[in-house]
Every structure is written in structure tokens, then in C-alpha cells.
Amino acid sequence: MAERILKRPLYIIVGLLSAAVIVLLLFWKPTVVVYGVQRAGLYAGIALPMALILGIVHIVNLAHGEFMITAAYITYFLCNSFGMSPFAALVPVVIVMFLLGMLIFKFTIKHTLKAPELNQLILTFGLAMVLTQGLNLIATSQPRKISLDFVTSSATVGETTFGTYGFIYDLAAVLILAGLLFFLRKTKFGKAAVAVGQNPRGARIIGIDVNKIYILVFSLAIALTGIMGVLFLTSQSIFPLAGGSYTMKSFCLVAMAGMGSLPGIVFASIGLGIAESFIMSFQGYGGWSNIVFFALIIIVILIKSFKGKR
């Protein structure tokens, strides 16, 4: 991997340029980098499981953000009813989400694997609808949040004070990425999963139980959205429709990174996070920051496609 990158001068140039930009920004307005990186952590943490599903099970999961919000509601319920701390709730939530992933895969998605991609897409759209509206019926549209003292933690460097809790998303994203890369590259099951991702038919021929890989990878990814759901609840309000915009952003990030590429997601997230943060640092231009998000995605996809042509 490393030597492959070094062989391509373009990567080195781009890498150095971005490092230079980040250093300049740090001098000019350090909070741009701080908040940009925090934002990137949230984006990456949510998009990584989606990329995992897309890369191995070959499904665009339009219920992705909704799964995360479902996990957040389960966490909320655990915290509120049993007085658990959200971090203690991580374990049961992850287990429950894993099982939920298995159930949903078994009873719905599995039956559409042979159908065209489009059917799976709309199936997950239906799932998103059922999850959202189910939560709405049980918990109403009223936003909920647990109030936690440590999420207001801050640090002061020189004259700027900034919130530090957001870095927890970076920690989570890094851990999820490292864990997934270890799993996919070093474990037998993970290698089999990669093989399935690259060529399901081939994998089946050499004796890999493709269906088992599918269901376990899907459930694993849903369990990972569970982790993000727990974290999301600590710093954001949850309501049934909250997941939709994260589904869309993850979807865009996954495309920008290259379908199924995990490290690509992290780079794409950092780029987008800092770019958005940069625009927002100009007072009155925050409304345009979302344009940066979508425009960058289009530009990257187009550049990649033109490079691919040659």
C-alpha cells in the first residue's frame, strides 16, 4: 500500500498541498481545522459502515441513517429507563443492532439479492420509511436528547476556546476504520469477505459460504451504526426523521471515496469537513457551505471518471 502511494507523484503532491493548507489554516484560524476535523469524524464514522455494506454485500442501504437513529433511540430508552450511562449502553445497543441487522437481512434483503440493484435500493427505502414511522409512532416526533455534562468540555489555546468533545467522533472513526481494516486484511473471515466483495461467484466456487458472509457483514455494519447512534445521542438531539440527511451525506461520501473504499472515506470526510468549516468561518456565508459539500462531490467524481477514461 505504502509503496504504491509513493510511486505516484500525484498523491505526494496532493498530500503535501493539503498538509500545507491545513497548516496555513491552523495559523490563520485554528478553529476551522478543529471543527472541520470533528465534523469529518462524524461523517466518516457514519459513512464507513455504509461503504462496508456496499463494498461486500453490494447494496446501497438507504436506511443507513435510520438504523443509526434507531440505535440512538434504544440508547435513549436504556439511559432513561435504567439510568445507564450512554457508554455503558454501548454494549447492549451494539448487540441489539447486530441482531436487528441479522433479522432484517434474513427477512427482507436476502430475498432481493438476486433482483436488480434498483429493487434493493427501493427495499431499503421502504425499510427507512418503516423505521422512521415506527419510531415516530412509539416516541412521537418530539426531539430527545440526554443531557450530559462532559459534552461541553472545552480547551483554550491562546485566545480561542473551542469544544473538544467532537473529537470523540474522530476517535470512533479511526477505531472503526482500524478495526475494519484489521478485520478485512488479517482475519480469515475478513479475507473471505473481501473475496466475496470482489467476486461473489468466484468466492462461491472456492467454497466460501457467501450468504453467511453477507448476513454477518451486513449485521456488523448495522452494529457499527449502533456505535455511531450512541455517540450521536450524546451530542445531538434525536428525532425520527434525523437519519435521512445522514443517509444522503454518507451515500455521497461513499461515492466520492470510490464505491466501497474505506480509507478513501476518511480522506473525503476530512476534505469536506475542513472545506465546509472554512466557508462557515466567514460570517454570513454559512448558508453556502452545503454547496461546497455537493460541489466537491461532483468535482471529485468527474475528475475520477475522466482519469479512468485514459
Next chain:
Amino acid sequence: MKSGIKTLVLVLMILLISTALFAGGQSEEGVKPIKLGGVWPLADITGEQGSKSAQLAVDEINAAGGLLGRPVELIVIDSEFKPEKGAAAIDRLATIENVDVFLGGMSSGVHLGQIPTLKKYKKVTVWTGAASGRAEEAMGPDAAWYFHLHPWDYNQGASYVEGWEAIGAKYPDLATAKWFMAYEEGAFGTASFNNWVELWGDNGIVEGESFTSAAFGGGDYSAVLEHAKEANPDIFVWAGYAADALPMMEQTKAVGFEPKTYIGSPPGWPSDFGDSPLAENVMFYGMWTPEMNKINKISKHYYDAYVKKYKATPETYFAPLGYTAVYIIAEAIKRAGTVETEALIKALEATAYESPLGETITFGPSNIIQHQGIRRQKIIQWQNDKQEIIWPFEYKTSDPVYPFPSWNKR
């Protein structure tokens, strides 16, 4: 070729069945009930509770013998927050359910789509939502049958100016000079800010910046808060949604921004907001709070009845507004002795309803329409997990606490 025919037959059948399904209106003999038709977004807490509160009022009226010797029936249809669905709901209520009066509320976007349809039927309409001045423009000055309860956005802005001037006069420490408003970038926040600048611009220095509400996938306010901190205002206001409430407080604390007065103005609060120590002494705008029960018997009655019937507490002011709308209609029908439109309009014009919201509601002209009900919002403050009203003084449940306590002393 054969398959083409089969499918065509299928289309024909579907068309016929679907029209047949819709054509079916019930015809019941006996005493014809007075029918009220309500349209709310039922999946949203405002619409869900607004419609249930309206049903509560209808139940009470029926328990007391109905109106004009006839029972009252409320037919509720979901607008799904979609303009075309909201408009179709009006069509259904008017032509199939044959309702006598329309009511409903929430979301200017839906209401804009309904207005042409409402104009088509010209039935008496009592609306509890839609604050956007665009909706008033669309309704125009001629609609005598249109009674709008919720203040328009400029009414709200004017009432805040009035309120803050009154507060400044009574509590000189609270007299304010410099404002900073963080507003969500959608219609609600932008209209709030524009009205505020227009009304208050001369009296104080108003700065502002928009943010993406958590309700639409935002939730990171750090940039706006940093700019607010640099501006160092006396009063910091954010105009967003309930989902923004706690994260906004937390991030304000995290960036070390401590304004002397802290105002949040969502249409409703998240259910656990008061539990947070950060909520203490945040001020906000609204039309009703459960603390109203202390000073208003109707509010207390409504609140207890709602809790008893639905095993939940009313969370936003849209809930008592739904209840209010039904009673305003009911009293007018009693006065008019008929549900005939002309007479009912006359009777509604004479409305003086003591509402659970505190004020006695009467109708008078606003900038464009003829019949505007409520014009003022209230200024409320979180004190010990309670939403105490501090202005208008006639509904005051507590004195304001000032200045906003430092984050570290909570």
C-alpha cells in the same frame, strides 16, 4: 400482444375500483351532526397533539349536549406535511365529508398549497398555524371567512419588541443594546431575523447569521457561536427548532460564550430540555406553558383533561391552540344559532373567548387579512425546570432572573 390486453384490462379495473372506493360517502339518517374538518400533519407532535386537543374539546362539547341540539363531529385528515395532500384533504372535507367548518394548522408550506382550495369553498376557516407573511399575502384581503389564530411573523416580531421594551422599562438592568441572532436558514428562521431587523434595527444594533438546523441535518453551530462571541452582544437569540435546543446550549458553553441574556425561540422544546442544568434561565417565546395552569383555570382544566385522556402532556402551544379553535367555533355557532357561513362569520367576529393561552381572543384586521386572532407571543423563562411567563405582565408567573448565570456556576 395478448399480454398488452390483459394489462390494459387491469388498468381499467384499477381505475374503476379506485373511483368506486372514493365515491363511497356514508349517508346516515337521524340527527345530522355538525361537522368540523381538521387538517394537521399527524406524524408531527404539533399536529398530533393539536388534533387530539381539538378532539378533546369536541368530546367535552358533546358531553355537554352538543351544539344547537346536534352532536359535533371532528374529522381529521393528515396533511403529511405536503401541500398537495393538505389541499386534497380540504377537498375531501368539503365535498365528501360535507363539513361545516375547516380548522387545522402547522406549516406555512402546507398552508400555501391549501389556500387556493380554501378560497374555492369559502367556508368558515379557523387556522391555528402558518406564521409566514407569504401565506397572508396569498390569502389576500377579501377572505372574510378566514380566521387566523396564530400571530403572523411580523406580529411576533412586533410583540417581542414591545415585550423587551416593557421589560427594559420595568427591570432597567435588562434594558438591552446589542443583539445577535442566530437563525436557522429555512423559512422560519429567516423570516424571524428579517422581521427582527426591520422592527428593532433602530433601537439596537442587530447582527445575525444563519445556521443549518439539526432538524434538516445540521447541528454544528460552532462557527455561528464563535461569531456571536466575537460580536459580544448583550442578548443572544437563536431561532431554530426543538432539535437545536440542547446541542446549541452545549456548544455555547463549549466555546465559552456567555451572553448576559440567552434566548432560544423554537416552536417547541425537546421533552427533556428542562432537566439539563444548561436550560436554567434560558428565555424563549411561546404562547403557552404548563405554568399557565397556575393563573388560568381554563388552561388547568384543559391540561388535566388532556393528560387524563391521552396519558401524555401537551408539549407545544399548538396543542392548546387546537382546543381553543374548536371552542371559538362552538361558541360562534351557539351565538349564530346556525352553521350557515354568513351568520357564522358575523358570530365569529364577535368572538371574545377566554382561552387557555391566557388572553381573551378577539378578531380584528391585521396587515392584509380581516380576521387575525392572537398577535402576541409571550416571553418565557426556564426556571427550575419550569417554564415561567415573564411577559406580558398580566400573565406573569414569575420575575425574570438576570443576568444569565455563568456556565460554571450551575
Next chain:
Amino acid sequence: MIKYWKYILIAIILLLGVLFPFYAGAYQQSIARTVLIYLVLAISWDMLLRSGQLSFGMAGLFGIGSYASVLLLLRLGASPMLSILGAGLVAFVVAALLGILVLRLRAMYFAITTLAIGEIFRIIIRNWSSFTGGPEGAILPNIIFDGDPVLSYWLVLGLALLAIVLSVIFQKTRIYFALTAIRNNEVVAKSSGINIFKYLVIVFAITSALQGMAGGVFAQTYGFVTPESSFSADYILLPIAMALLGGIYGTLGPIIGTVLLGVLAEYLKLYIPYGHLIVYGIIIICIIMFMPQGIVGVVRSKIIRREVG
């Protein structure tokens, strides 16, 4: 003989459709207008899908059309009918230009790019307040035909018929061969002499014009635009679900799908006011699972099986 009956059936359905306002009430007409708008979106989406290109740009083009028509009327004083045509033209030109840029992309990359373009339009319109009315949107002084329900219905029906006719033309002429070949295998299509890029750009522009006109008609019949409602994500996923239910790659499928799901949604809501959308979601899931070919596909395969067996 069979052909003869087919035309009679079409004529009957057409007649029922045109005369609908005279035997159905205002509510049914209102629902029919919504269904027909979705019909235009579903058919036009399917028309592009026949080339294998999956678009998520319907909301963006619907929104562009809505705003184009309202702004043409408000700022340039165009008549309502002219402004609807203008909406189609604007959408056509915008799509053609964008298509030249992005129609080298395929599959999900194309889908996401169209989605992102739609979002960009929405953000621009929201932030360009002085021209577009900003987040609060803009309203028309009058709605089209002064709200005459029959004329409004015919307007929407006319647009839907235009979409259907175009779709049939797409199926009956060389365009059908071009699109099917491109969808099946681009290399073979090229070797057959098909100018893939030209066809994709033209089809994208035509279907976008239909979507833009749908937006224009919607804005003119309801009399307003706002960034949130005019660019609603409903205009992306619901038409796709409807087309899938009926059956893709044809004219009949999207028609059947939109009518069924559109009417069903209304029907459900009357019986389950609180929570009907869950049932709607479950129905979509079940349809995808048990009828992956859509209704037209199921009927067709049944008939084929009967003929063979």
C-alpha cells in the same frame, strides 16, 4: 381482431380519463392531479432508465421547473401557460448542458451526481433571496385558470398524456432500439453504430423537460414555490417505488404503479390516520420482495407460462 380490441380499450380509458371531472368529485380530482404529476415523474424517470441510467435528479428538475415557471411569470410577466412551457425549456437546456458534463458517468456515480446537482439548485435558490424569494419562497398573484378545477385537471392530464405519448414514441421507434442496446451492452451498442452520448443527452434533456413542466404545472396550480416543498425528496423515491411496483422499462408499468400507490396512500390515510406511513412502507417492502418484476412483469410471465405450458 386483438389489435382492434386494444384500441377500443385505450379509447375507453382515455375517455374515462378526460371525462373524469364530470363523474368524480373535487376530492377525487385533487388526488387525480397529484397522481398524474407523479405519473409524469415516474414515466420520465423510466424513460431514462431504459438506457440503463439511474437518475436521482427528479426533485432538482421538478424544483427548477417550479421556480422557472413562477419567476417567468413574476419577473417577466409571462402568461401561466407560457411559463409552464418556459419551465420545460429551462429544464431542457439545464439538463442538456449538465448532461454533456455528467453523462459520461454511469450507475451510482451518475445517480449521486444528479442528486447532488438537485441539492445545489436548492441551496442556490434558497440563498439567492433577492431573485427567488429565498427560504420563504414566492407566491403567485393568481393560480392558473383562476382555480377552475376542470381546466386545471385537464392541464395536468394533458402533461401526463404528453409524457405517455413520448414514452410510447420512445418504445415504438428507433429510440427503443438505441436505449435498449445501450442498457444491455454499451460496447455492442457502439459497434452497432449507436452514438451513445448523443442519445443519453437527448433523452436526459427530454425527460428533464417533462419533469420541469411537471414542476411548472404544480407551481401554477397551487400558486406557490418554496425551496423545501419544490425540491422535496418525495419526488425522487416515490416515483421510483411507483414505477418499480408497476414494472420498469415500459409505459404501462409506471402508469399502473402510480395509480395504485397514489390511490392506496390516500386510502390508507383515511383508515389509519396516525401511522399510515408505516403500512405504506411495509407495502413497498412486500412489493419489492414478492413482485420484483412489478405488476406488468408478473402478468406477462404468467401469460408466457400459460402459452408455453
Next chain:
Amino acid sequence: MSKLVVKSLTRRFGGLVAVDNLDFELGNGEIVGIIGPNGAGKTTLINLISGICMPTSGSILFDDKDITLTPAHIRSRMGIGRTFQLIHPLENLSLIENIMTGFLFSQGENKKKARLRAEDLCALMNLTDTGREISQLNILEMKKMEIAHALATGPSILFLDEVMAGLNSDETKEIIKIAKKIASSHNMAIGVVEHVMGVIKELTERVIVLDSGKLIAKGVYEEVSKDPKVITAYLGGAA
């Protein structure tokens, strides 16, 4: 005069040189065999000539016109036809419709005329029941359809990429007969890629031999087959 001239044509895929500095000509009405071991670059050569992929360097002249950068669909209209080694029929079109695409787009016929001419072509190829779905065709019919599809584009030069693969000897004979018939009746230049040497021997006037993208021999089959370089290439390829 040469119909097609390929000058120092090169195509790289990453580190791999699929076609390496190749020169090659094809005259009017000539049938030439293109042979070589697996991976020699035969299919890539056809892809380059038909415009499916673009060369890294070198040029291609067709009727003395430089078509190096011309898009594939234009080349098809100019008269360069080809079949595909792995047949990918347009599975949502019927047998006759598959063939019609060539007439419709390469020759610009209208739908009615395209159908008539496609029917004629099917008759020529002995393809019956032309309304059938692709899934109902057997392998011989698929191969015939593939050739018919290429012919329908109206080529003056045609490349047949392993059309005999997977056919038994009777079927092979039938295809050879068809190939000969077209070559003589249309004065068409034909390039034949084939592994079955009997076919090459019977069908072609001369052959060129590729190995690792390079031209290693050309001439009459009998001579070329004795060339030690060719024998090594094949043995090396086999080993």
C-alpha cells in the same frame, strides 16, 4: 490499394503492453487470419481497430483516412464491422431486433426497411423463427446472429473474433460456408481470429502471427506454421 493500414500501433494497460508497435495491412476483399497464443493481443487489436479502445500511440488508416481518434460508432458507420469473442447479445431485444440495430444505426435505415433487410439476412444465414427471445437460441444460432449483427452494420471490412469456438465440426463447416459466401458476394475484407487451425487454413489467404502484442510472422499459413518463432510462441504459450 490497402483498405486498412495500421502503423506502429501500441496499447498499454498499466504495465502490460497488449499491442506493441504493430504494423499491419488489409487489402480489399482479402481474408487474413490473425493467430497467436492466448493473450497475444488479437482481441485488443480488433478493439483498437473498431474503436472500442483507443491506442496509446500509433495510427490507423481506413480508406486512406486517419481514424485513430474516431469514435467507435462512426467507425461502424464507415464500414468497420466486428463480432465479439464473448457474445453479449442485447438480451432485451429479440433475435431480429438484435440484427436490426445494425441496419438502423450504422446504415441509417428506417425501421420498416431495417426489418426487411434483417429478415433477408436471417434467411441467408438460415436463421428461422426470427421473433424469438435471445434466451431461446442455441449456440449455433447465437453465433450466426452475432455474424448477422456485424453484417447488418454494412461493413466493407469485417473482423470475426473466434466465431467457431464452442461449435462442433458440422456447425463449424456451416459457418465457414457462410463466411466464404459473404466474402465473395460483398467483396469484403475479412480478418479472422481463430484457434482452430483447420479453419484458418481453409478460409484465409494469408496469416499474421502475434505474440505478446508483437507481430512475429506473416505470410501463407503453411509457411508461417513452420516458422520456429511461431512454434516457440505456441509452445511457450501452451507451457
